[in-house]
Each structure stands twice: as C-alpha cells, then as structure tokens.
Amino acid sequence: MDPVRSWPSGLLVADASVWINLVAGARASDVIRVLAMRPQISRIALDELERGRDKGRRTAAALADLIKDGLVEVAELPSEAEETFLNLVAGPVSQTLDDGEAATLALALQIGAVAIIDERKAINLARDRFPALQIISTAELLLSDAVRSVFSDEELGNVLYRALQEARMRVPEHLLKAVCACVGPERAASCVSLPARARQSTGKTLARAPRICLQQSEISSPRMSARPVMRSRKQVSQCRAIGARTALGAIWRSIRSAGAPSRISARRFAKWC
Numbered sequence: 001m002d003p004v005r006s007w008p009s010g011l012l013v014a015d016a017s018v019w020i021n022l023v024a025g026a027r028a029s030d031v032i033r034v035l036a037m038r039p040q041i042s043r044i045a046l047d048e049l050e051r052g053r054d055k056g057r058r059t060a061a062a063l064a065d066l067i068k069d070g071l072v073e074v075a076e077l078p079s080e081a082e083e084t085f086l087n088l089v090a091g092p093v094s095q096t097l098d099d100g101e102a103a104t105l106a107l108a109l110q111i112g113a114v115a116i117i118d119e120r121k122a123i124n125l126a127r128d129r130f131p132a133l134q135i136i137s138t139a140e141l142l143l144s145d146a147v148r149s150v151f152s153d154e155e156l157g158n159v160l161y162r163a164l165q166e167a168r169m170r171v172p173e174h175l176l177k178a179v180c181a182c183v184g185p186e187r188a189a190s191c192v193s194l195p196a197r198a199r200q201s202t203g204k205t206l207a208r209a210p211r212i213c214l215q216q217s218e219i220s221s222p223r224m225s226a227r228p229v230m231r232s233r234k235q236v237s238q239c240r241a242i243g244a245r246t247a248l249g250a251i252w253r254s255i256r257s258a259g260a261p262s263r264i265s266a267r268r269f270a271k272w273c
Contacts, residue, residue, distance in 0.1 A: 011113035012039040013075070015104040016048045016059075017167075018116045021138040023062040024167035025159035027151075032071045034146045039116070040075045042107045045100035077103055081110035088125075097122050109133055116141060118170045138163065139171045143178055157182045161191075168193035 012035065019041065022028040032039060041063070049060040066072040077085060088102035097105070101122040108115035114134045117123060126133055141147065142160060151159070161183050163169040171179045180188045 011037055011108075011111060012116055013104050013108040013111070013113045014039050014041055014116040015118070015122075016041070016045040016100040017118050017170075018138045018141075019049065019063050020059045021118070021163045021167045021169040023059045024165075024169070025142070025163040027155070027159050028062065029066060029069070029071060030150065031142065031147055031159075032066065034150050038071060038073045040073045040107070040113070042100070042103035043074055043076050044103035046074055048098070048100040075107055075111075077107055078110050081106040084109060095125070097125065105130065105133065120170065123172075137172050137175070138169055139175045139179055143175060143182070153182065157184060157187075161187050164188075164191045164193055 019028075022031060025031075046060075046063070049057075049063060053060050063072065067074060085102050085106040088097050088105060089099060090096065096102075097119075101117060101119055104115055104117055105122065105126050107113070109130055114136060115126065116136055116138065117126075118137050118139075123135055123137075126135055139160070142156065142163075148156065160169075160179055164171075164179075164183065183191075
C-alpha cells in the first residue's frame with residue numbers, strides 16, 4: 001500500500017511545526033481547503049507559536065488569519081486528556097516531549113483524530129506508547145492525492161522547496177525519494193537542511209540515494225521559544241513521592257490560571273518537582 005496515498009481522512013490535529021512548514025510553503029490555505037474537515041491545533045501548541053512573534057517569526061500571524069477565516073479550529077485540551085498530556089511532559093528528557101507536541105498527541109488520542117507531527121522523537125514515542133494512534137507528517141499531507149489533485153507538479157515542488165528552505169521541514173525516510181523528485185535534484189542540493197552527501201549529489205546519485213534526512217530547524221522551531229524556569233523542586237517531589245499525578249496536574253492548572261497561561265511550560269514545571 002502506498003504510504004502517501006493511504007493516509008486517513010477525518011479529524012486532523014496538527015502540531016506547531018506543521019504550521020511552520022505550511023506557512024513557509026506559502027500555500028497553507030489552498031492545502032487546508034482540500035481537506036474533508038478543518039484541521040485543529042491545540043491551544044497549547046498555538047501558544048508556542050504566539051511566543052515566536054517577539055522573535056520576528058510570522059507563523060502565528062499567518063495562522064491567526066487562517067483561524068479568522070474559519071479554516072483552522074483552535075481546540076482546548078479536554079480535562080480527560082490532561083493525564084496523557086502530563087505523562088508526556090513529565091519524566092526523563094529522553095522520554096518526554098515539549099508541551100505543544102504532547103498536547104497534539106493527547107488531543108488526537110482523546111477525540112479520535114489523526115495527529116500530524118514531524119518531530120522524530122515525538123513520532124517514535126507515540127508509536128511506542130500509543131500504537132493505535134494514526135500519525136502522518138507534513139510531507140505526507142502535501143504528497144497526498146487530495147493535495148496533488150489541486151496542485152500542479154511545479155506548484156507542489158515550489159511548496160515543498162519553500163518548506164525545506166525556510167522551515168527546514170523534516171521528511172520521513174519512506175518519503176524522501178518522492179519529495180526529492182518533486183523538488184528536483186538541483187534544488188534539493190541547495191537545501192542546507194539536507195545532509196552533506198545529499199547536497200553534493202548529482203542527479204544520478206540522488207536517484208540512487210535511499211535516504212536524505214531533513215532535520216527540523218532549531219531556529220524556526222517553537223522548541224526555542226523562551227520559557228520561564230521555575231525552581232520549586234520540593235513541591236513536585238512531594239507529588240511524586242505519593243504518586244499523585246492528579247495533584248501535579250492540579251498544581252499545573254492552578255499556576256496556568258493564576259498567571260499568564262501561554263508562558264507556562266508543563267514540561268519545565270514537571271522538572272522542578
């Protein structure tokens with residue numbers, strides 16, 4: 001079965017990095033209009049993008065227009081999904097995610113949606129913990145039949161190229177050949193986000209190369225958004241000592257409601273404890 005053309009339809013929850021990629025591609029509204037349902041973004045992931053405004057990043061402003069036009073829906077994290085969310089942000093660094101990624105997965109699980117996410121760690125962790133959760137990438141969305149039906153090969157190549165150049169979109173290994181074919185070998189070689197061997201390849205060697213891995217940009221990613229670091233380790237330790245995940249969640253919610261919610265990172269909060 002073709003891994004691109006078989007992606008499921010229905011509810012979609014897209015992570016912040018997906019919107020960075022789509023906005024960079026300059027055809028986000030056209031992509032969204034071909035979908036069967038409006039894609040959603042969690043409020044927490046949206047807050048991550050909003051923090052990028054002060055750094056001159058344009059994704060939040062572009063996404064705000066899409067939301068205003070009714071093309072994208074902002075979803076609050078249901079209370080039933082908070083335990084899943086906290087489990088994804090609390091713990092060792094190797095086993096936890098940033099708030100936006102965790103909220104995307106928790107929301108998708110709760111409402112039975114497909115998660116659109118590109119970060120390798122998040123995908124691997126989700127497949128390990130939530131094998132029933134359906135996950136696709138930005139590249140998979142752009143290469144789907146639905147998008148191809150309204151984009152010419154040239155238009156699609158331009159969208160992918162901009163996403164690679166400006167957002168440094170990560171492409172899953174099984175889609176690398178398809179993406180490179182759309183972009184073209186010369187432009188693929190000019191993408192600094194590609195590995196050196198890919199940039200140095202000629203058309204012939206590019207056709208033979210099974211793997212051209214694009215790393216997610218640390219510069220354009222919401223992961224780099226500034227967040228306050230809180231030092232209340234004693235309070236969190238007490239919660240963990242009694243195994244009170246519910247208490248941890250209650251403290252986190254009270255802090256968000258008392259202060260500026262968009263500036264509170266649950267992952268950082270869990271580390272204090």
